[in-house]
Amino acid sequence: MEDIENNRKLFEYTLGRWIYNEPRRLAERRLVFNVGELMKAAAKSVNRPTSDITSFRKIAEGGFNRVFDISMKDGSSILARLPYPSTLPRRLAVASEVATLAFVRSYGIPTPRVLGYSVNDNAVGAEYILMEKLPGRPIGDAWFDLSEQERLKVLLQIVKLEIKLFTIGLPASGSMYYARDLSPSTPKINIPGSDGELCIGPYAALRWWFGERGDLDIDRGPHDDPRLVLQTPAEKELAWIRAYGRPRFPFKRAYRETFDYKKQDPEEHANSLVEYIRLAPHLVPTCSKLNLPVLRHPDLQPNNIFISEDFSITGLIDWQHSLALPTFLAAGMPNLFQNYDDEKSMSFVLPQLPDNFESMDEDERARAQEQFRRRHVHFFYLGFTQRMNEPHWHALEQETGLLKRRIFNDASSPWEGLNTPLQIDIVRVSQNWSKIAPADSDGTIPACPIMLREQEVQRRAALDESLREVDSEMERINGVLGIASDGWTPNESFESAKERARLIREEGLAAVSDDPWLKEMTEQHWPFDDCNEDE
Missing domain, CATH: 3.30.200.20 (Phosphorylase Kinase; domain 1)
Known part of the structure; x- marks a missing residue:
């Protein structure tokens, strides 16, 4: 009997709980x-x-x-x-x-x-x-408590390891395989110097295979032409919409009020994908260095960085779903280090604690310390990269590089009832067209293939701003509940998180009790209740 119970724990997820849709999350992991x-x-x-x-x-x-x-x-x-x-x-x-x-x-x-x-x-x-x-231990949550010098030591080592990745010559974009693990009919490009043993093959990123996408007969790479790298992910989504798309609510239930609790039409997203495909050829840089394929770690976060007692990096784990992409798309700060939403971080100014830091109360000091930590990491990751990793810095300093990466990712992402991110990207590309489009041989900038009415631009901007406000509010509420964005919480916090969620639900419904329709919609789409995720 004990062996059966021990094996059950081996087969099932036991690290934490979900306050909603837990049976589905557990089934996915069993x-x-x-x-x-x-x-x-x-x-x-x-x-x-x-x-x-x-x-x-x-x-x-x-x-x-x-x-x-x-x-x-x-x-x-x-x-x-x-x-x-x-x-x-x-x-x-x-x-x-x-x-x-x-x-x-x-x-x-x-x-x-x-x-x-x-x-x-x-x-x-x-x-x-x-x-x-591996020797050592993952940094884990200790990352947030490191001293300035300890953080700098880890950051410097990360940048030095990235230098090695940026100097590796690869023949194409895609994912890496041993040729023996791919069927003879699978497209592949051999990696020079590997005696035909290693190759670049289809993209292994989840977004290419999510839902029914794995059943589609489509081009999944590899690609040695950056134009194809930009276009085919959107063509993948178009093929999926044509075969399986149907109106649905945005997957994030907190967004649904912004759209008056109406299902979103996949054709609207298909139209945006077509617009993106028309823009894509113009997103390719004229500088050949920016088009060289680069392989980077796909999820550089504290639990995947192993360190010794003296904070020397002993290993980087979890390379699942790795991709090689053209440098201008592969570039960017890891989520662990970036602080793009902060104006002072974006200005690349050496961070300082506030002058009145010592006189602040405990909560204010904690907030100021965390803000300083984020700015400190952002600044020095960029600083080390600027000084030591010229190929990466060259890509990072491109004025429209961040926008190009954002629109590529939003066009590549599986459609789950939300059209706004790609739509606002298209607005920003059209507004920055003179900085993005390569000039013709006579020096003139070709006309932007997408023309939007000012009324449509304002509509998209208003929706984008509304969704940002929702994100900010949900981040605050998740913090109060002590849960991750998908409802996960440690085992010991589960009951208290459920109770706090119940109280917030009561308050939310009471706030709209004077409007029967709004109360019904709020109750039906409450973000912390079990739901059908496929609607």
Whole structure:
């Protein structure tokens, strides 16, 4: 009976809870596999008998994978990483990460050494990667408490590692694979110097495979032409809308009041995608250096950065869904470091604590300290990059680079009932056309292929501003509840988060009690209740 209970904990998500739609989140993460066969595979990967294994325990659960520690008699450990059933693309996500880990490791990026893996049907009953255990520990939440000098030490090392990535020559944009893991019919471009072993193949990013997108017969790369890199993600979304699109509410329920609780038409998004495709060829830089493919870490956040006791980086983990993209699209500050919403950070001025910092009350000091930390990280990441990583800095200092990356990402993202981000991007591109479009041979700027009436520009701007206000309010409420944006909270906080959510719901409904229709809509679309996510 105890073994059954232990195995249940191995197969199911136990790190936290969700205050809404928890059954769906748990089902997405439930993976039953053959524990004994995984132990056999682990022991075989280091030429040991299974009898040398002393323990098998779950040590981590992330958004896409579960990690187990398999300890041996001599004190060594093997880590087994198994993707959830909901992790896409099946096979390709694991195959790409294995090849990427080996490739970047060969260029001096500290990553776990892969000991074995399987992307096909096997006795374990699941895909897996077996890898060595890195020394050190993940920074985790300690990142927010580091001293200035400790932060600077980590930032400097990150930039130095990125220098290595930016100097690697790649033949195309796409994801990396061992050629043996791709079918003969899958498009691929061999990586020079790998003797045909490694190649660039289809994009392994989730947005290419989300929902029914994996069933579409479309071009998923690789691409050695930056125009195709820009266009095909939007063509992917157009193909999906034509095959599966139907009116739906915005996925984020807090947005629905802004749209008068009306379902949004996928044709409106399709029209924006067509407009984007007309703009895309003009987004390609004329500078050839900006079009060179670059591979970067896809999720550089505290839990994926391992450090030693003296804050030396010992490894970067979780390269799943990695992409090589043209430099002008690959560039950008990792979310962990950027502070783009802050005016002083954008002005690239050395941050300082307020003059009256010592006289502030405790809450004010905490807010000022956090603001300083964000500005400090943003400033010095940029400063180290400017001084040491010229290819990245050259891309970052392009005046319209951030806008180009934003519109590319918004055109690539799966449509879930929200048209405004891409629509406002198109407005900003048209407004900055003289800075974006390459001049013709006679020096003239071609006319922007998209013309918008001022009334439409104002409508989009008003919607964008409204959604930003919603985002700000939801961030505040999530902070009060102690939950992540998807409703996740640690186990020990679940009951209190549920109770706080109940009280906020009562207050929200009471505030609209004089309007029966609005009360009904508020209740029906309340963002912290269980709901049908496919409506």
